[in-house]
């Protein structure tokens with residue numbers, strides 16, 4: 001416990017020291033300057049939230065210099081620790097995070113601190129892309145084809161979505177991939193991505209190959225997206241490539257883009273079922289109203305977008321009425337919350353590598369490889385994925401990750417850390433790529449400063465528990481492969497589920513006991529439920545939602561690339577609708 005408590009206190013001290021550095025805004029030069037906004041000002045478009053999606057929308061709309069856009073962001077410029085890829089742990093639970101936690105359901109997350117999930121979300125320009133973990137995966141082509149089927153609108157099918165997946169990116173270090181993979185990538189988009197290849201991963205990939213898994217050079221080029229692979233990251237020249245850097249960096253000299261930072265939208269102004277503007281509250285206590293001649297676009301993320309809509313009278317009628325909010329549109333806002341539920345295991349070896357160099361802050365903090373696995377022949381798409389990280393003996397990184405990022409309890413974090421004291425370990429996060437469970441976001445108060453209530457709904461669907469148990473049983477077969485046997489690999493005992501009678505029972509219990517988030521929240525203002533397939537809010541004119549909440553389902557990968565595709569596509573739909 002002593003080490004875990006010390007790790008938290010070290011992180012908190014570093015966060016405070018770095019906050020002081022941020023008072024001179026050392027990173028601001030890379031982004032648009034702030035502009036002065038007056039009560040009553042009007043713009044062609046107002047974008048709420050300068051995060052991953054909002055940066056895309058504001059940047060794409062202002063490519064036309066006849067169009068003026070106000071981008072309103074609750075946070076400020078990203079701090080220096082956001083730029084160094086290895087330092088993301090310092091951003092979790094800091095002033096750059098909304099510090100939203102789930103509601104204790106008495107079943108999941110019971111080995112996380114406070115028995116709740118810490119639902120990190122970036123509160124700064126670039127939003128969650130300024131603090132996330134930078135793994136760049138497109139999901140499976142079938143994910144988008146499924147959206148098209150659900151929405152009865154072919155424009156979301158992969159053949160069109162792929163154009164936007166390519167439009168957003170520039171693949172650098174092309175020599176690390178074969179030509180057929182390169183053809184699946186963009187070459188002049190705002191977001192730079194690169195492959196992270198490390199020699200130490202070879203033995204692990206070989207072990208999974210021995211079990212019959214495919215090893216793929218690039219999961220984004222694989223159809224179906226199944227196999228084991230080293231990762232592509234949104235890291236270029238040693239720095240994080242957030243959407244703010246990529247998209248707003250390009251727009252920093254545009255006079256038609258007005259950026260308001262440290263400003264929270266507290267309400268969407270709606271007259272006669274038409275969004276006409278927004279009400280804003282600034283960090284220094286000013287409030288004002290601004291107006292949109294064309295549209296208001298909400299890009300506040302999968303937790304804050306539904307909150308803002310509900311505060312503005314758009315949401316489930318009964319729920320809004322219970323808070324005395326006048327109902328503008330009765331829609332299932334906040335329902336359908338999805339996340340990639342997961343749980344961690346740690347495998348311990350009898351090895352310690354001598355003379356390991358200090359971690360390079362310009363790289364992802366540990367060698368990593370991911371697996372996307374289909375459990376049986378009845379499905380061609382993946383059922384589960386794993387993120388696998390190798391940590392050296394005595395690594396304090398794994399402790400910080402466990403205690404501050406995953407928020408495992410001090411006891412569990414200490415158990416993990418003890419395991420590394422005399423052995424190299426592999427930390428694996430195993431999750432379901434297409435969970436059936438659903439949660440919900442509800443208002444906790446009519447005060448816009450209060451975080452909403454989030455019920456993750458994790459493992460509320462029995463099929464998810466069955467699937468993840470089988471997935472764990474499948475994954476741990478790797479302990480019987482040549483390499484893992486040669487280093488006497490064994491699972492670290494987390495002290496949970498001692499009463500389980502069978503292996504299947506153990507993993508069912510373990511997955512729930514050790515459940516955590518992959519931070520891939522989506523679906524809370526889904527197309528087909530709250531939005532039409534052009535991202536318009538049903539029953540309210542001149543209002544769209546463009547962010548992770550608009551996704552009808554998650555994608556079978558990490559979420560960001562899919563969200564960016566949706567934002568690129570959304571910006572194009574808006575431009576076409578307005579002929580700009």
Ligand SMILES: Cc1cc2nc3c(=O)[nH]c(=O)nc-3n(C[C@H](O)[C@H](O)[C@H](O)COP(=O)(O)OP(=O)(O)OC[C@H]3O[C@@H](n4cnc5c(N)ncnc54)[C@H](O)[C@@H]3O)c2cc1C
Nearest residue numbers: 049051052053074127128132133134135265548558559560
């Ligand atoms: C810790 C973490 C790790 C992750 N790792 C990965 C990964 O490795 N790979 C991957 O693909 N995905 C990852 N993700 C998921 C991915 O980052 C998100 O799905 C994606 O960034 C969401 O984009 P968004 O535009 O919906 O929301 P955000 O990027 O969160 O943007 C929302 C923005 O709106 C602002 N805002 C909110 N409310 C208001 C308001 N009322 N007024 C004004 N502004 C407001 C916020 O401050 C924020 O800037 C991770 C996410 C997290 C949190």
